[in-house]
Amino acid sequence: MKRVWYRIKNIFLSIIIKFKRDPDEIYYIGGSEALPPPLSKEEEKEMLDLVAEGNPKGKSKLIEHNLRLVVYIAKKFENTGIHIEDLISIGSIGLIKAVNTFNPEKNIKLATYASRCIENEILMYLRRNNKRKTEISFDEPLNVDWDGNELLLSDVLGTDENIITKDLDLTVDKNLLKSALSKLSGREKQIMEMRFGLRGNSEQTQKDVAEQLGISQSYISRLEKKIIKRLKREFNKMV
Amino acid sequence: MESKSMKQCKICEEWKTEGIYLFISFICSNCEKEILETDPTDERYQYYVDRLRRSQAPKNLLIQ
Secondary structure (H helix, E strand, O other), X not given: OHHHHXXXXXXXXXXXXXXXXXXXXXXOOOOOOEOOOOOOHHHHHHHHHXXXXXXXXXXXXXXXXXXXXXXXXXXXXXXXXXXHHHHHHHHHHHHXXXXXXXXOOOOOOHHHHHHHHHHHHHHHHHHHHHHHXXXXXXXXXXXXXXXXXXXXHHHHOOOOOOOOHXXXXXXXXXXXXXXXXXXXXXXXXXXXXHHHOOOOOOOOOHHHHXXXXXXXXXXXXXXXXXXXXXXXXHHHHHO | OOOOOOEEOOOOOOEEOOEEEEOOEEEEHXXXXXXXXXXXXXXXXXXXXXXXXXXXXXHHOOOO
């Protein structure tokens, strides 16, 4: 008898929805049809029994009559930058999961359980989205020219041209310097090593070198200029 | 010609008989099962969100 009454009520509701005669309703994205109101305790029990029997109609009804909950919860997350339509889709997925995993034997209302599932689903999505905000694709278009050609991130990414030859060049330069230095007298070589930290020591000022060698700074300066000129000549001969 | 009891799934767009209704959108049992097994951290998740959104009409956003 209850089931017959429920069916009559449902048909009546469908007719109202069809002719849109109930203005005091919440509407779902997807049309002007109002979202059905929540089920009464008895109706919900009846639908849960249908679900237990494996009847998909029970599941559909439970989902349908709890969609207001999805819309209500989704609207709470509107300021997160995710479009309301996406939030409702995510919330709907949460509701489907809730109806599928709800255990009527546990002392909790379906609406309470579903609210948690819907909110969790949205929160998990937001967390994933926040993580991905820092990621960027190589195919990300940076700009588009007048002809509609996209400039992709991969087009501007690259390494320094000399990344492979840099170390080789440095080794060659070191060898050249070593060879040029070998042409200098012991004292000249010592001055250059002290001034430019060539033996792994730190560079020293002309004043420091002058003090250590017991000669004047101006003499060191003159010697340095002379030695550099000579080294340049040696380099030119070698290259 | 499709049978009367066949409905087009909003996710996979195939015509199926078994499934659930998400208000006005029909979701076949296969897609429902896949949705249940998909987590928001999965790559596939966005696909379902997009499909469900596509089944909505943004212009008719009539939530009060």
